[in-house]
Amino acid sequence: MVAPAQAMLIALLFLPALYVFWLSLTRSTYGATPQWVGLGNYVTVLSDPYFWTAALNTVIVVNAVVLGEFALALGVAMLFAGWIPWRRLMIAVVLAPYAISEVVSVVIWKFMMDPIGGPVSLALRGLGLPELDWAVEPSHGLAMVILLSIWHHLPFTFILLYTALLGIPRDLYEAAKVDGAGAWRRFVDVTFPLLVPAMLVAVVFRYIFAFRIFSEVWLLTGGGPARTTEVLAVYLYRQAFRYADFGAAAATGWLMLIASLLMGAWYIHQMYKRMFSNA
Amino acid sequence: MHDATPSRRLRQMRRALVAGARMLALAVVLVWSAFPIALLVLGSLRMPRDIFSEKNLFVFTPTLQNYVNLWQRWPDFFHNLVNSLMIALGATALTLVISFLAGYVYARRQGRMLTASAFFMIMVRLLPPIVLTLPLFPAINWLMLNDTRTVLILLYSAFFLSLGTWIMKAFIDQLPIELEEAAAIDGSSLWQTLWHIILPLSHAGLIATSVFIMVFAWNDFLFAFIFTAVDAKTAPVVISEMVGAIDGVDWGILFAAATLQLLPILVFVLLVQKYLIAGLSAGASKG
Numbered sequence: 001m002v003a004p005a006q007a008m009l010i011a012l013l014f015l016p017a018l019y020v021f022w023l024s025l026t027r028s029t030y031g032a033t034p035q036w037v038g039l040g041n042y043v044t045v046l047s048d049p050y051f052w053t054a055a056l057n058t059v060i061v062v063n064a065v066v067l068g069e070f071a072l073a074l075g076v077a078m079l080f081a082g083w084i085p086w087r088r089l090m091i092a093v094v095l096a097p098y099a100i101s102e103v104v105s106v107v108i109w110k111f112m113m114d115p116i117g118g119p120v121s122l123a124l125r126g127l128g129l130p131e132l133d134w135a136v137e138p139s140h141g142l143a144m145v146i147l148l149s150i151w152h153h154l155p156f157t158f159i160l161l162y163t164a165l166l167g168i169p170r171d172l173y174e175a176a177k178v179d180g181a182g183a184w185r186r187f188v189d190v191t192f193p194l195l196v197p198a199m200l201v202a203v204v205f206r207y208i209f210a211f212r213i214f215s216e217v218w219l220l221t222g223g224g225p226a227r228t229t230e231v232l233a234v235y236l237y238r239q240a241f242r243y244a245d246f247g248a249a250a251a252t253g254w255l256m257l258i259a260s261l262l263m264g265a266w267y268i269h270q271m272y273k274r275m276f277s278n279a
Numbered sequence: 280m281h282d283a284t285p286s287r288r289l290r291q292m293r294r295a296l297v298a299g300a301r302m303l304a305l306a307v308v309l310v311w312s313a314f315p316i317a318l319l320v321l322g323s324l325r326m327p328r329d330i331f332s333e334k335n336l337f338v339f340t341p342t343l344q345n346y347v348n349l350w351q352r353w354p355d356f357f358h359n360l361v362n363s364l365m366i367a368l369g370a371t372a373l374t375l376v377i378s379f380l381a382g383y384v385y386a387r388r389q390g391r392m393l394t395a396s397a398f399f400m401i402m403v404r405l406l407p408p409i410v411l412t413l414p415l416f417p418a419i420n421w422l423m424l425n426d427t428r429t430v431l432i433l434l435y436s437a438f439f440l441s442l443g444t445w446i447m448k449a450f451i452d453q454l455p456i457e458l459e460e461a462a463a464i465d466g467s468s469l470w471q472t473l474w475h476i477i478l479p480l481s482h483a484g485l486i487a488t489s490v491f492i493m494v495f496a497w498n499d500f501l502f503a504f505i506f507t508a509v510d511a512k513t514a515p516v517v518i519s520e521m522v523g524a525i526d527g528v529d530w531g532i533l534f535a536a537a538t539l540q541l542l543p544i545l546v547f548v549l550l551v552q553k554y555l556i557a558g559l560s561a562g563a564s565k566g
Contacts, residue, residue: 001380001381001383001384002380002381002384002385002393002396004376004377004380004381005377005378005380005381005400005440005444006381006396006399006400008377008433008436008437008440009399009400009403009437009440009441012411012415012433012434012437013403013406013411013437013438014399014403016411016413016414016415016418017406017410017411017414019414020410020411020413020414023413023414075304076308079301079304079305079308082301084305088552090305090309091552091556092549092552093309093312093313094308094309094312095548095549095552095555096312096313096316096545096548096549097312097315097316098494098548098555099494099498099541099544099545099547099548099549100316100498100541100545101497101498101499101500101515101540101541101544102498102500102515103498103500103515103516103518103519103522103537103540104319104515104518104537104540104541105315106519106522107319107518107522107533107534107537108315108316108318108319108537109315110522111318111319111322111530111534112315112318114331116331117331118331119318151311151312151315154312156559159555159556159559159560160559160560163556163559163560164560208404208405211407212407212408212409214409214501215500215501215504219500219519219522219523233407233409236409236410236413237409237412240412240413240416241505246413249413250413253407253409253410253413254410256407256409256410257405257406257407257410260405260406260407261405263405264404264405268401268402268405271398271401272398275394275397275398276394276398
């Protein structure tokens with residue numbers, strides 16, 4: 001009964017991934033028969049300055065998104081662990097961005113940040129604060145991508161941390177209180193150590209998912225101006241579907257796959273230990 | 280002991296201050312989460328020329344003008360919404376059936392091969408989806424499945440099978456095995472037990488799984504963008520075309536389309552909120 005699941009995974013995910021590896025060792029484009037070029041594509045990609053721009057942008061965006069989101073989610077989760085009026089309704093509001101598509105969140109943020117009449121741009125101007133010139137200035141474009149991603153994915157990290165917080169037995173806090181621990185010591189000695197597993201899972205998951213970022217960048221800046229705001233997924237897409245260079249795109253794909261495996265290594269190792277220890 | 284009263288007052292003041300700060304933080308969180316969505320939905324109900332006027336952001340006479348314009352200028356959009364719906368329902372049904380069966384096996388059977396296959400399931404979660412568009416693109420063309428709903432249904436299911444199976448396993452793990460043993464003694468076959476006992480009892484897991492796949496399939500841009508052209512085009516792809524329209528963006532129409540795309544899934548997610556929360560912690564953290 002696991003056969004349908006495994007068959008689908010192998011046919012649609014695993015075999016294609018292997019095929020990408022083979023593709024990455026050949027020169028191929030539409031119609032032409034692939035030619036063996038060994039590691040040639042990897043050399044091409046790794047000596048392409050646009051690849052390194054994309055890689056650097058990805059590192060910046062992913063770190064800023066995951067760490068910013070984590071700090072924010074931890075704060076919100078701590079807030080919600082205490083007394084909150086209309087709890088169910090409040091959680092529903094915090095969850096709402098989870099249901100929004102990438103495309104629609106881009107629409108919303110583009111509107112709010114419209115340089116001419118967007119409400120947030122106007123408000124920033126009214127307060128005398130600097131505005132985001134995201135369509136022109138590459139670093140502002142990336143900042144907008146980061147902001148949007150944090151907004152969009154906060155609910156995910158929030159839920160993981162919030163449910164873990166609720167799972168901490170109340171009497172531990174009572175005991176710490178009796179021992180004279182203040183709020184800060186209770187956080188450091190009780191909350192934090194018990195929350196570490198959930199925090200690691202949340203952060204690892206978010207690193208793996210944030211690393212795939214495509215739509216937000218593609219729809220917001222298209223990687224421009226002049227390919228300065230590309231991330232790796234956009235670079236891969238452009239190599240494959242704009243320049244029809246499947247070899248280089250496949251090589252990029254395998255580099256991404258390896259990076260993804262490295263980011264997930266800790267989680268995989270944990271799962272391996274747990275699963276094979278009771279088998 | 281002469282300072283007992285002032286220190287108590289100080290403590291009360293501090294407590295009030297902390298409570299005030301907490302409510303302020305809550306207000307900020309609510310505005311951060313809800314304001315952008317409210318802006319979009321309310322904006323879709325304003326006259327097109329008023330969308331950028333900052334006056335009366337929340338108080339105005341609503342109009343359906345933008346929806347009428349959408350209907351006239353992008354008549355196909357409603358066909359695209361139907362595509363999105365059919366694809367989301369198809370992917371959800373497929374994922375539920377397959378994850379339920381696999382989740383049951385992983386919950387109830389043990390063995391080295393099974394563990395290895397479960398481990399493989401976890402590993403494939405690390406594959407970045409965009410990598411797979413490369414080999415699938417020619418394969419799908421060759422199978423003449425390009426621009427069909429079927430392709431997206433299969434792909435979305437494949438990507439959520441792993442999470443779905445994990446959620447189902449976590450929920451079935453909690454069911455007492457005595458029920459199945461009793462059924463077996465009564466001569467019930469495995470399929471009968473699954474259908475009459477396990478399935479109804481694991482409805483929470485089924486709902487939790489369906490939330491994730493439904494949200495993903497309804498909202499996805501990447502795969503729909505690459506694998507559809509005309510017939511199977513989904514709502515998010517069309518909205519992205521509206522954003523990139525060369526003759527300037529018509530924000531009124533865009534807001535109307537975006538609202539139609541987001542409201543159904545938002546309502547669904549909020550209705551099944553508690554399953555979403557249970558499913559996320561089950562799928563992410565339990566082995």
